[in-house]
Each structure stands twice: as structure tokens, then as C-alpha cells.
Amino acid sequence: MSQTAKAYTLAPDLDKPEKQPEPTLRGDGVTADRYIDADYAKQEWRKVWMRTWNLAGMAYHVKEPGEYITVDLGHESIIVVCGDDNEVRAFYNSCPHRGTRITSAEEGFAQKFSCPYHGWEFDKMGVTSYVPNEEDYPQGGPCGKKRLKQIQCRILFGMVWINMDESAESLESFLGEEIVTELDSYHIEDMIRVLNITADSPCNWKIITDNFNEAYHVQVLHPGLIPYIEANYKACQFDLMDTGHNRGWFPSHNPSILHTEEHIGEHLAAIMRQWDLNPDDFKANENRPLIRKAIQSSKRELGQSKGYNHYQEYADYQFTDYVIYNIFPNTVITVGPDGAQLLRPRPHPSGDPQRCLFDHWWMVHKIEGQTETPSPAGGPDLPVEDAEHEVVMYGEKSLGTTADEDLSIAKMQQEGLSSAGFQQFYMPHQERRVQHFHEVLNDYMAKE
Template sequence: MTAREPITLPLELDRPPKQAEPALRGDSITADRYTSNEYLQRELEQVWRRVWNIGGVSYQMTEPGDYLTTEIGHESVILVRQADGSAKAFLNVCPHRGTRITDAAEGAVERFHCPYHGWQFDWEGTVVAVPDEEDFRESPCGRARLHEVLCCERFGLIWYNLDAKAVPLEEFLGEQITSELDSHRMEAMVRVLDITADAESNWKIITDNFNEAYHVKVLHPELIPYIAADYQDCQFDLFPRGHNRGWFPAFMPSQQYGSEVIGEPLKTMAQAWGVDSDDYQGRETWSDLRISIQKSKRELGAERGFLHYAYRSNYQLTDYVIYNIFPNNVITVGPDGVQLLRPRPHPTQADRCYFDHWWLVNRVDGQTMTPSPAGGPDLPVTDAEHEYVTYGEQTLGTTADQDLSIAKAQQAGLASSGFQGFWMPNQERRVQAFHEHLNDLMASP
């Protein structure tokens, strides 16, 4: 793995830089993209084979021969650490007669072995041994290979792309998003939550949900006392290639908070940094409270073990920023960690998907437990084992449960003849932009 010089944004930044607003066409958003299995199959070819996907966390593969497997649609991909420290990615298909090489989620090998006829492959995907080699007219050893796909490591994550002609990851993301994600130094974090849920909706319903905050005041009232979710206080930005960003000031209530006096949980959150919220009476003082907490974190962070505060911009000390990386990677960064909220398409059923929920946190000296990002119990600060659940049988955390419950309800409505198309306010323009970029990919050869 090649080390990069850490990026630090200007410390005095109070919000992300505003981007120029591109014009939107106003394409209609049809129900078939959520309900049609035929549309799903075209989507798997036209979209999912042309974008950068996240396969895993880099520290899962530290030694040569360490590997992970990941799935997108019909494809299974093997990610494997090479002898020189780089990572390569291969389609999980034996060139002999098409058997998957491995069903393991992760492991370590000297060689990969096909379970059907015993063909062996080195870390570079080359066939190095086969039974009855003398029986072949031309030996496959040294000639036959696993199908390699593009692979890249960035932000402590391993990315892959099935399109051999794809632009590099940094170009795909753009300079602004790349630098901002780099500034959080995710490579130093540990993943403390790793859950996949079998969800009852199309993947785009969940993506749409994370492309807007209009629903927060109704669906997530527990966030209102400490996160400003009103569009007047927030900032939404559109980027090329279908990406977008939402900035949400925190440590200050939303406008519809029903009191002039700060209550819980913000009162305790402020007190933890030596700030008395009772000194901030009235809505006009709420932004001052946020700034006071930023100053306190700047002054006290290092002595309390929050060493990462030294390279955080002011807004990164308190606020939440959601990066929606087209088509489905929702990366939410906060003061002390990063969430990945990611719906992946079901390979055959348009009304189902797989929903991944990761939570990566900064390591803090003496801290052995960390709060859950979504209303669940505190989590140990250790690498989490992967859990696979069926939605409804186990909680994913309060916020994620709420999002998936409404996704199921929306899926049912979109299948109805009563669906009349979307009627959206300007604050939902990220949804519109997402679908317009999706339309472009679906229409292009």
C-alpha cells in the first residue's frame, strides 16, 4: 500500500465550500426503474459495470495472500493483497469451466484452489498448477488467468471497477470530494459495525432517501434536538458524475425544535466539552453554542485523546456531511467517525436489495466503547464481525430501521397504478440529479 501525504483542510473553515449549481433537465422519474426486473437487468449492465464500488476495508488485507470477496449483482469479486503491498481484483470465476473459486468472505492463501477440479492460481490470478497437466494440448499453466478488474485503494477502503476503460477513482470522484474524504484519514479508523440486511425495496429507494433531508423532521424526530436539518440552515451541492454532498450543522437544534431552552441530548453533549447550554437561551444563540463547542474541542481535544481534532476544520469538529457517491455509496462523516450506508441491487428481484451499514471510528486513548451512530447500544472499539440479518428480525439502529421501514412502504406505493410521478421541492434536487445521471448511463451504449 502506497502511503500518501495526509490532506488537511483549512482549520478555519466553518462549512464546506459552496459548489456552482448545474442546471437540471427535469426528467420524469418513472416507476419501472423501481419495480421492473427487466429494468434491473439492464441497470446491472449499463450502470453497475461502469462505476467504482467499495469492496472492503484495507486493514482486512494486511499481508500478501490475504483476500476478501464482495458481490455486486451477479458478480462475485476476489480482492487479494499482492507481494508488493498493492491490491488486485479478479472476477470469482475459474477459467476452466466457470466454477466460483471461493465462497469464503475472507481468508489467507498461498494459492487459490478451484473446488471443482483443483486448478490452482497465484495471487496475481495466474494458473500455476492443474491436475493431469500432460493431458492438455496446450498447458494452461502460466497462460490461463482469472479475469482481472480495476482495483484501487483510497481512504482506507478497497475499490474496484468492472469496466477496464473506467477513469481513475480520483477522477471519478473529483478533486473536491477526494480532498475532503482524504482529510478524515479513514485509514486510521476501525470498523466497529458491519451489518448487511436483506431489505424489501429497490436499492434506489434507499439511495433517494439519503439524497434528501426533507424527511428528517417527520421520520427522524430524535435528531431534531441536536442537528439542524432544515434546508435553510443546510447546504446541498451537486457534483459531476452524479455525486452530491449535504452539509448539516450539528450541536444546534433544528428550527422546529419546540423550546427556547436547550434540552437532551444536546445539553449533555455540550456539558461533556465544558460548555453550559443554559448560557444559550433563545434560537438566535444556537449557532453560538455550536461555535463554543468547536472552540472547546480545539482546546481540549488533544489532552482528552481526541488527537484527530488537530487536523479537523472547525465545521468538521461538530457537523455531519453526507457524500453520496454515485450510484449507492453514502459516506456520512462526523466529528468522531464515518458511516457507510450502502444499498446494493438484488441480482434478480427489483423489489429487494442488500443494505450494508458500516461504522468506522477514530481511536481515542482509553476509549474502549463508542456510541452507535444510529441509536443502538454502545459498541466495542474493535474490528466488528460481519452480521447478515433479515430486515425486521434484528434492529439496525433506530435511524436505519426508520429508513428501511419507509422504503418498504414506498416500494408498495410505487407498484400501484395510483403513482403519479414525483412532485419535489428544490431541496430534493439531489434526487432529481441522481436520476438524470442514471438516465444518461441507461441511454448510453
């Protein structure tokens, strides 16, 4: 964890991320086929999933030579392993002998990988190092010659990114300078993942990315957020980046303009008291911006003395606000003052376009003296330690109040989209991140 003061990445008095120029959208119609059609999903696999950068896991799981993780993306499984040279490499989890998966473990330590079928062995560079009966290959022994097929792999923001396209642009250029600079300033590489849950969910992956590309639904689906997060479009900022990604800025730690009561909700009041502010000195409906500003000043002044070392180089807005980065196609990262949240749908391993795997990660900074941290999933606080991965079926277990609210509607939307009565989306201006996402998707799908 960073202890010494670093240079500010963003101007310290910045009140919000810099507004990006608005691109002109074409107004492509969004119809149901992309959510339900198996042929569309097959093409999407080839044209989108095999060509874009995706998250494989946390870099701290592959820090030492031999440490490895695997990640499933659609029907593929990818092994990420740290080599003896400390380079992290990624390989398809498929044996060059007759295709068997080399491992079904999600993480582990291996001096070498051994295929469970006929015992071929591979070193950490993916090269075959031993096969039984090597003299019996008239075409030449596979050792040193056959290897696990490697794919692109990069570590950024303390996370492992992979791309199956050998000729893909660099991760940094894919993300663009704004996203790289801003996400970097949160130092996710110093965080620990305290929640890691996946729900096998009854909807297409895009139903979930659409949901995180708009906040129009918040007032209806998540009224519980209104006392402390601004989600009304008039007071937020939405950016469509020319890289194809989107960003949403939500001023927070102040009641929304939709919160008309004078009373400050208990969640926000508790935060104010934690930062030596008296909630009784403020009125929720009259002192909105003042509350947010007061919390920012107090955190800047007292942060370090309370062990919040990561506050040292924050811009003003980072002390209070939530910013959502909708990285095409499916990496949704929301950053707030004390943590980063990943809400990510992955295409389902079965190939069924009406199902997906929905991941929820929560990464936090370690604060001295804090052994537990509030869960974004609701329920009891979480221990500040690396979380075991939990996989559940949709509905079996809560994914968190807000995520549950989103998922409950995802199933209903999937069902409604299959109706002969549905024609195409009809969206307000504030949903233009959804429109942008679909136009970027169309651009990928139009390329051979």
C-alpha cells in the same frame, strides 16, 4: 493513527464546505419502471454497475500478502487479494476451468486459491499455478496461461474500491477534487470499522439512495434528530457536483430551527459537558449558532488533551457538522467529527429489482483510553475493534433507530410505486439531489 500535527487540508476557519455552482437540471420525469422492472434492472447492471467505482471493503483487511476479502455486487462476487509485491488486486470469483466460484469465504488468508471442484490452483496474481492431470490438455496446459479475470482496484481513504470497466476513468477523477480532498481530511485510513451489518431488504436499491439524497423526510421520519442536527433546508447546504455526485451539509451540535423549546436535549447537553461547557448557560431556541461555535472552540482547544488527535487539522465545521457524500451510484458516506458511516444499498444477488442488500458500516478513530464507542445503530455501545459481518433479513434485527425508520418507509414506498395510481415524482427544490441523481442515471442508461 496520526500523532503528529499535519498541515490543514481545509482552511481552519471554514464554516461549511464550499458551495458548488448549481447546474441546470433538465427536469426528467422519474417514473416507477426503474424501481420495479426486471428489464430495466438488467440494462442498469450493464450500463451502471459494470461502469462505476464501488466499495469492496476496508484496506486494513488486505494489508499483508495473502490476505483477501470478497464482496458481492449483484450476481457478481469479486475477490480482492494482497499480492507478494504488496499490490492489492481484484478478480472475478469465477474459475477459468468451468466457472465455479473459487471461494465462498468473506475474508481470509491464502498462499494460493484452490478451486473446490477439480482442484485448479491460482497464485495471488490470479494465474493458474497447478491443475490435476495437466498432461491431458491437447490444447496446452492451463498453468501460467489461464487466469482469473482481473478488474480495476484502488485503495483510497483506507478503503478498497473496484470497477469492472477496464477503460473506466481513474477513481480520483470519478470522485472529483472536492470529494477527494474533503473525505481525505477525515483520515478514514486511521479508523476501525466497529459495525458491519447487512440487511436483505424489500426494496429497489434506488429507494435507499433517494432517501439519503434528501433531508425533507427528517422532520417527519426522524424527529429524534431535531434537538441536535439541523435538517431544515433553509439552514443546510446541498450541492450537486458536476461529477454526478451530491453532497449535503448539516450544521450539527446545535438544535434545529425546528426545535422551538428552550431546553437543550440530553444528547447535546451530555456532549457539551464532555467539552467543559455548561448547558445551563445556553438556551436551545435562542443560542443555536452559539452552541455550535462554543463546541467547536472547546474541541479545538481541548481535543488533543482528551486524546482526540484527529482533531488537529480539522476546519471549524468538521468539529460539529455532518456532511453526506452521495457518490454515484450507491456509495453514501456520512462523515462527522468522530467517525464515518457508510449506508449503502447493493443490487440483490437474485437480480430481483424489488430487493436489495443494505449495508451499514460505522468507522471510528481510536481514542486513547476508550474501549467502547456509541453506536449509530442505537443500543449498547460498540467495542472499538474490527466488527464481524452480520447478515440479517429485514425486520429480523434493528439496523439502528434512524436506519430502521428509513427502511420502514422504503418497503411502503416500493409497494406504493407499483400502483397503477402512481405517475411520477413531484418534488420540491430541496429534493434536487434526488432529481440530479436520476438525471445522472438517465445519462448512464442512454449510453450504449
